[in-house]
Amino acid sequence: MMTPAIAAHPDQVDAAWLxxxxxxxxxxxxxxVTTATAKAVGNGLVGDSFRFSLTYDRAVPGAPxxxxxxxxxxxxxxxxxxxxxxxxxxxxxxxxxxxGSVGIITPRPWFAQxxxxxxxxxxxxxxxxxxxxxxxxxxxxxxxxxxxMLEAAAxxxxxxxxxxxxxLAWLNSRDTTVTPILSMLPPVIAAFKDRxxxxxxxxxxxxxxxxxxxxxxxxxxxxxxxxxxHGDFRLDNILFDIQGGTRRMGTxxxxxxxxxxxxxxxxYFLSAGLPVELRRQNERDLVDRYxxxxxxxxxxxxxxxxxxxxxxxTGLHGVFMGVFSAIAVERTERGDALFLTMTRGAxxxxxxxxxxxxxxx
Numbered sequence: 001m002m003t004p005a006i007a008a009h010p011d012q013v014d015a016a017w018l019x020x021x022x023x024x025x026x027x028x029x030x031x032x033v034t035t036a037t038a039k040a041v042g043n044g045l046v047g048d049s050f051r052f053s054l055t056y057d058r059a060v061p062g063a064p065x066x067x068x069x070x071x072x073x074x075x076x077x078x079x080x081x082x083x084x085x086x087x088x089x090x091x092x093x094x095x096x097x098x099x100g101s102v103g104i105i106t107p108r109p110w111f112a113q114x115x116x117x118x119x120x121x122x123x124x125x126x127x128x129x130x131x132x133x134x135x136x137x138x139x140x141x142x143x144x145x146x147x148x149m150l151e152a153a154a155x156x157x158x159x160x161x162x163x164x165x166x167x168l169a170w171l172n173s174r175d176t177t178v179t180p181i182l183s184m185l186p187p188v189i190a191a192f193k194d195r196x197x198x199x200x201x202x203x204x205x206x207x208x209x210x211x212x213x214x215x216x217x218x219x220x221x222x223x224x225x226x227x228x229x230h231g232d233f234r235l236d237n238i239l240f241d242i243q244g245g246t247r248r249m250g251t252x253x254x255x256x257x258x259x260x261x262x263x264x265x266x267x268y269f270l271s272a273g274l275p276v277e278l279r280r281q282n283e284r285d286l287v288d289r290y291x292x293x294x295x296x297x298x299x300x301x302x303x304x305x306x307x308x309x310x311x312x313x314t315g316l317h318g319v320f321m322g323v324f325s326a327i328a329v330e331r332t333e334r335g336d337a338l339f340l341t342m343t344r345g346a347x348x349x350x351x352x353x354x355x356x357x358x359x360x361x
Contacts, residue, residue: 003020004020006113006120009074010038010050010071013036013038013124014036015036018052019033022110025111027063027064027110028060036053036054038050038051045335046073047071047082050068050070051066052069054066065127067110067126068107069125070091070125073329075330081328082255083119088255089121090173090258091121092112093170093171094254095109096109102228105151105154105249106251107252109123109125109126133240134235134236134240135235136272139278142278145286147249149289149293155262156229157298157299161225161227165227171228171257173258178219185212188323189212189323193208196326196336200340200343204348207347207350211320214355214356218313224260228257229262229264230251230254230256234342236338239252261310261314266286266314267314267315268318271345271348272345276348276349279345283311287308312353312354312355315349316356321346322342322344323339323343326339
């Protein structure tokens, strides 16, 4: 069956477009979508998401009452960053090629297409609502953090150490993306310091200054067990108690998915999602919960002590994401609060564990 053309903006998605897309996906039979009402959702920084509420010309068992569409960011600077860093290609490719081979709960993709030449793309995804949205600025409970550890293990364990992942050029893109990013770090840090001078504590700003030297060694290191890494595994990209509480959690926004260390997602989530003292008091137990789930899901030859050490070593990622993202996307009031919170939590975690000492920085 014919699929519709890529829609780079939600205004290009109407009832006829969705009828064609959902028929091609095999979810509505020969029914017709009669109305499609769009409403913006989420806090995406590099892509824009909308929920489309649907009606049909007849009742069809299993036909979705709503779907979520994701499109390139309308903001030019955010869209430019998404295209330059291959974020759009990664997310579409994840849903097309990898989502079915990992255990983490994600939306089913009804339509996933991208034009590599223009970076126009459309994702039409299963709606995981009603759900309880994570909020980076308010943080989460220990119970929610424990759930996130189980879902992180469900992502990492199925493809743990799988050599086939290295054959996916869009996933294993270290050479084409990391080197340019590292070259951009000094001016990015200068812009970050200029923007947030007087707002981020001096001891944490000093940690930011150490980032370029440490990231060079960190990104060249291949001693970690490699797997599918989300890369931006944090509360704003998570829904809890999805579909009315029938499933525990859903993870969204796969634009930063890469081949890397699974513990990066764990250290990043805990530094960004829990207040500093709560993280300090509970992180060992939470990392142990993640490790236990890895073993239950079949990972072998990965001891608890190595898992903890990898957790300590990967804390650089949270500092990098807070700093780099702040400058790479459209500036907003919420964004400023978000990136300061993320950077503050990651710097505290890095100091607690002497993370930079692992990388001689």
